[in-house]
Amino acid sequence: MTGGTGGALLVVGDVVTDVVARHRTPLAPATDTEARITTLPGGAGANVACWAARSGARDVRILARVGEESADWHERALRAAGVLPHLVLDPDVPTGTVVSLVGADGERTFLTDSGAVLRLSAADWSDDLLAGAGHLHVSGYLFFAAASRALARLAMEAARARSVPVSVDPASAGFIARFGVDRFLTAVAGADVLLPNCDEAALLTGLPEPRDAVAKLSRDVPLVVSTLGPRGAVVARSGTVVGRVPAETVTAVDTTGAGDAFTGAYLAACLAGHDPVTAARLGCRAGAEAVTVIGGRPPQESQKSPGITPV
Numbered sequence: 001m002t003g004g005t006g007g008a009l010l011v012v013g014d015v016v017t018d019v020v021a022r023h024r025t026p027l028a029p030a031t032d033t034e035a036r037i038t039t040l041p042g043g044a045g046a047n048v049a050c051w052a053a054r055s056g057a058r059d060v061r062i063l064a065r066v067g068e069e070s071a072d073w074h075e076r077a078l079r080a081a082g083v084l085p086h087l088v089l090d091p092d093v094p095t096g097t098v099v100s101l102v103g104a105d106g107e108r109t110f111l112t113d114s115g116a117v118l119r120l121s122a123a124d125w126s127d128d129l130l131a132g133a134g135h136l137h138v139s140g141y142l143f144f145a146a147a148s149r150a151l152a153r154l155a156m157e158a159a160r161a162r163s164v165p166v167s168v169d170p171a172s173a174g175f176i177a178r179f180g181v182d183r184f185l186t187a188v189a190g191a192d193v194l195l196p197n198c199d200e201a202a203l204l205t206g207l208p209e210p211r212d213a214v215a216k217l218s219r220d221v222p223l224v225v226s227t228l229g230p231r232g233a234v235v236a237r238s239g240t241v242v243g244r245v246p247a248e249t250v251t252a253v254d255t256t257g258a259g260d261a262f263t264g265a266y267l268a269a270c271l272a273g274h275d276p277v278t279a280a281r282l283g284c285r286a287g288a289e290a291v292t293v294i295g296g297r298p299p300q301e302s303q304k305s306p307g308i309t310p311v
Contacts, residue, residue, distance in 0.1 A: 007134025008059035012155045013045015014117040015064040016096035024104045040295035041077040045139035047257045047296040051264025053082030054298040065120040067094035088124045090116035106252030118145035122154050140171030143187045167193035170200040194221040201226045233280045243277030248288035257296020262287040
């Protein structure tokens with residue numbers, strides 16, 4: 001993706017309910033640990049869509065599957081953020097839930113119940129979703145179950161048939177390790193852009209040095225843009241590192257969704273015509289903002305009172 005494609009951004013991914021538990025002291029096994037707990041809308045795909053809209057993308061859409069118990073709340077939150085939701089209601093399984101344990105340093109550990117997320121299937125797809133699209137972004141979580149993987153591949157093939165660039169966020173080093181590196185790389189074959197964090201890039205290549213890992217990945221995927229946390233981001237094309245962007249210095253409160261913020265801003269910048277290195281710089285700026293707020297979305301008053309009980 002070289003920028004200037006214009007058009008809408010379609011995200012195919014996940015909408016979940018985030019339960020963020022911030023604890024200032026280490027977790028105490030078999031007893032209580034004091035925490036501040038907040039329930040917020042989340043999901044890697046949904047976060048990307050919201051940050052893309054926040055960053056200036058004019059037509060942002062998302063396809064995801066949610067449970068009936070929280071569908072209205074999630075739809076309202078997405079619309080308030082400037083995203084057009086196409087939410088498939090699952091009558092049998094609740095919306096996915098992620099418990100994010102955030103320590104005093106802002107680093108987080110996830111407990112994930114995928115719920116309806118991975119039940120998204122090819123039957124939920126319509127080529128009409130790509131009408132006017134300039135880019136398709138697929139959340140990597142969808143590749144970890146057969147039904148949602150089939151949907152992801154169908155969406156990618158439909159986009160490529162229309163010459164719409166495709167990006168993939170690998171989503172989770174833990175899930176990739178269990179799924180298998182080779183299986184994952186085969187599943188995402190045909191993507192134009194891969195957006196891993198440094199841990200995911202290292203796992204996918206076996207190379208611990210980010211520049212080496214990103215360069216190697218870009219021999220298989222034409223453009224690779226990897227986030228490095230507080231060290232910024234690195235961009236590689238066709239086997240060569242073409243740019244390194246420093247991070248902005250901030251005090252982290254909650255790192256949940258920082259990578260999603262980067263990706264959303266990056267994609268918005270590319271759609272606006274910026275080159276990948278400039279887009280990565282704007283992505284780092286959004287990521288820096290994201291770690292100063294609780295949860296994975298741009299701050300919205302309407303997101304702070306869910307009115308639901310997570311399942």
